[in-house]
Amino acid sequence: xxxxxxxxILIGSLLVNNxxxxxxxxxxxxxxxxxxxxPAVGMSVAVIFVMLMATAATYPIYMFxxxxxxxxxxxxxxxxxxxxxxxxxxxxxxxxYVPPLYKSLGIYLPLITTNCAVLGVAILNIDKEYGFAQxxxxxxxxxxxxxxxxxxxxxxxxxxxxxxxPKGLKGLPITLVAASLVSMSFIxxxxxxxx
Amino acid sequence: MDVKYxxxxxxxxxxxxPTLRLVLGTCPTLAVTTAAIxxxxxxxAATFVLVCSNIAISLMRKMIPDKVxxxxxxxxxxxxxxxxQMLVKAYTPSIDKALGIYLPLIVVNCIIxxxxxxxxxxxxxxxSALDGLGMGSGFTAxxxxxxxxxxxxGKGTIFNWPNGGLIPPITIFVLPAGGFFVFGxxxxxxxxxxxxxxxDASRRETNENVCAACPSAAFCHQTVESETSGLAAAAITKKxxxxxx
Numbered sequence: 001x002x003x004x005x006x007x008x009i010l011i012g013s014l015l016v017n018n019x020x021x022x023x024x025x026x027x028x029x030x031x032x033x034x035x036x037x038x039p040a041v042g043m044s045v046a047v048i049f050v051m052l053m054a055t056a057a058t059y060p061i062y063m064f065x066x067x068x069x070x071x072x073x074x075x076x077x078x079x080x081x082x083x084x085x086x087x088x089x090x091x092x093x094x095x096x097y098v099p100p101l102y103k104s105l106g107i108y109l110p111l112i113t114t115n116c117a118v119l120g121v122a123i124l125n126i127d128k129e130y131g132f133a134q135x136x137x138x139x140x141x142x143x144x145x146x147x148x149x150x151x152x153x154x155x156x157x158x159x160x161x162x163x164x165x166p167k168g169l170k171g172l173p174i175t176l177v178a179a180s181l182v183s184m185s186f187i188x189x190x191x192x193x194x195x
Numbered sequence: 196m197d198v199k200y201x202x203x204x205x206x207x208x209x210x211x212x213p214t215l216r217l218v219l220g221t222c223p224t225l226a227v228t229t230a231a232i233x234x235x236x237x238x239x240a241a242t243f244v245l246v247c248s249n250i251a252i253s254l255m256r257k258m259i260p261d262k263v264x265x266x267x268x269x270x271x272x273x274x275x276x277x278x279x280q281m282l283v284k285a286y287t288p289s290i291d292k293a294l295g296i297y298l299p300l301i302v303v304n305c306i307i308x309x310x311x312x313x314x315x316x317x318x319x320x321x322x323s324a325l326d327g328l329g330m331g332s333g334f335t336a337x338x339x340x341x342x343x344x345x346x347x348x349g350k351g352t353i354f355n356w357p358n359g360g361l362i363p364p365i366t367i368f369v370l371p372a373g374g375f376f377v378f379g380x381x382x383x384x385x386x387x388x389x390x391x392x393x394x395d396a397s398r399r400e401t402n403e404n405v406c407a408a409c410p411s412a413a414f415c416h417q418t419v420e421s422e423t424s425g426l427a428a429a430a431i432t433k434k435x436x437x438x439x440x
Contacts, residue, residue, distance in 0.1 A: 074277070
């Protein structure tokens with residue numbers, strides 16, 4: 001069992017090993033939905049929510065079903081199915097019982113099934129041999145790290161819209177160069193807590 | 196007939212290169228290309244899954260009901276991903292270690308789901324296999340190119356062989372920041388080349404919108420549009436109407 005402290009795990013997944021900028025998970029929504037601030041925040045909140053739910057569902061199933069039954073190799077299939085089913089379920093429950101929340105988050109949910117950050121955090125929690133509390137904190141940190149990266153980057157991109165950019169670099173290339181600079185600033189966190 | 200088969204294979208190599216032209220599967224592209232050999236390993240593993248899942252989905256395309264096709268595709272892809280994970284772990288443990296969690300994450304690589312949805316579910320087995328092989332080769336070539344550049348500049352080696360001290364290693368290129376930068380430059384280059392040599396103007400626009408070819412692009416786009424114009428509610432109503440159909 002991994003014995004890293006909860007606070008170190010939180011800072012680790014939030015800043016040091018930021019999911020988007022250091023581990024390259026969830027790049028598609030990072031590039032696709034970060035044009036404006038409000039969808040960026042909506043998407044990130046939905047990601048945090050689903051990440052926590054996914055960890056709460058996949059972790060016990062792995063520990064109490066897959067390991068005793070010696071079916072560890074089914075991890076990938078089982079996890080992706082759980083996440084897909086969970087997203088559907090969350091959508092239905094929110095729609096029925098919390099319509100205001102559904103209105104603000106609902107539209108992002110279908111996009112999240114194929115978001116590699118969600119499956120990534122579920123697998124990482126197992127790989128790093130975290131306990132349940134550590135896994136939940138790690139997921140929270142990863143989700144908040146995603147939010148942080150999205151919000152920072154949406155700010156940068158809103159400025160890019162009005163900047164004068166050489167013709168060939170317009171669109172995606174300049175966006176990636178900007179992401180490179182944002183990512184460079186995160187190198188500064190490297191080595192915190194010896195993570 | 197021959198032309199059709201050749202076209203099914205060759206389009207993925209350059210014209211519709213999944214990484215540099217359609218900009219799909221960006222996560223593994225950026226994450227594993229710190230060395231050329233890792234890029235190659237990832238490319239081959241993804242190609243295997245892509246070809247197998249294209250064949251399987253094409254064979255079953257008439258059996259899978261339209262409403263559950265995406266979950267069905269995901270299960271098929273996850274099955275082949277598990278097989279590839281086992282093979283890599285057994286035969287090339289060093290690659291398994293280098294690729295880490297990105298190996299199971301092939302399952303959410305949007306190139307594979309994208310080809311299943313856009314091609315294999317509509318075409319014959321032979322064509323789908325060639326399409327998978329072509330797209331996989333294009334992905335592998337792009338990863339190899341990017342891995343080669345990053346390894347050469349960042350570590351000063353080529354396939355782990357010293358480059359003879361041509362340039363001192365510039366570590367930033369093997370760090371995440373360098374990944375974003377090299378990828379940006381390669382897409383710029385690909386855009387320039389296609390402006391020059393591709394006479395089909397419609398294709399030039401392909402990566403204007405980052406996610407044009409992503410399976411969930413239409414949805415994503417609608418989300419962003421409706422959010423920005425304050426019509427989120429309308430999108431939901433439309434979705435509900437779609438669901439009720």
